Amino acid sequence: MAMALFWFVQLPGWFLFAYLLVAQCAAALNYRLGVRMGTQEPAARVTEIGVAFWKGFAGADLVLYMPLLGIGLAGHAFYAGWARVVLAAALGITAYWPVVCLWALRAAHGVPNWDLRNERQYWRVLPLIAAWGLASFAVLLLQ
Numbered sequence: 136m137a138m139a140l141f142w143f144v145q146l147p148g149w150f151l152f153a154y155l156l157v158a159q160c161a162a163a164l165n166y167r168l169g170v171r172m173g174t175q176e177p178a179a180r181v182t183e184i185g186v187a188f189w190k191g192f193a194g195a196d197l198v199l200y201m202p203l204l205g206i207g208l209a210g211h212a213f214y215a216g217w218a219r220v221v222l223a224a225a226l227g228i229t230a231y232w233p234v235v236c237l238w239a240l241r242a243a244h245g246v247p248n249w250d251l252r253n254e255r256q257y258w259r260v261l262p263l264i265a266a267w268g269l270a271s272f273a274v275l276l277l278q
Contacts (some may be wrong), residue, residue, distance in 0.1 A: 137278075140274045140277075140278070141211075143270070143271065143274060144208075144211060144222075144271045144274055144275070145208065145211065145212060147267050147271075148204065148208045148271065149208060151204070151229070151264065151267075152201070152204050152205055152208060155196055155200075155201060155204075156201065157172070157174070158172070158174035158175075159174070159192065159193045159196040159197065159201070160193070160196065160197045160201060161174075162174060162175045162189070162190070162193040163190070163193035163194045163196065163197040164197070166186065166189075166190055166193070169189075169193070175189055175193070176189060176251060179250075180249075180250045180251055180252065181243075181249060181250075181251060182246075182248045182249060185243070185249065188239065192232065192236075199228075200225065200228050200232075203221055203222075203224050203225035203228065204222075204225040204228075204229070206218075206221055207221035207222030207223075207224070207225045207226075208222060208225075210222065219275055219278070222271075222275060223272060223275050226268045226269075226271050226272040226275065227268070227272065228268075229264060229265070229267070229268030229271075230265045230268035230269045230272065231265075231268075233261035233262065233264045233265040233268075234261075234265055236257065236261055237257065237258065237261050237262070240254060240257055240258075
């Protein structure tokens with residue numbers, strides 16, 4: 136059971152880390168690149184305020200969230216004593232940011248010029264990420 140819980144945290148964690156490395160960190164350095172890759176929304180769809188919102192997340196991911204997640208997962212993989220605290224911080228963020236994004240999407244309904252065509256994808260994926268973050272946080276508490 137303990138090994139299954141270990142992999143429950145590790146496998147999705149590294150997959151999320153790799154995805155965010157490409158999707159968010161690239162956009163933090165060059166937002167237009169993120170738009171070309173299809174991982175960020177163009178201003179024509181989400182307004183300049185929406186772009187600022189997404190840029191803010193990309194920048195925070197680059198300087199805070201990604202280092203915590205990567206270092207926490209690596210430490211957890213090697214059973215380092217300090218890893219639990221670092222990974223718990225990252226998992227808290229993992230549960231938090233999808234909720235913020237979904238709440239903002241809901242609040243943006245009806246706002247002039249807001250046109251997020253692939254919003255369904257957000258509603259399908261982000262709850263899964265938040266649920267994994269919370270479940271993995273619970274796993275850390277039980278270990």
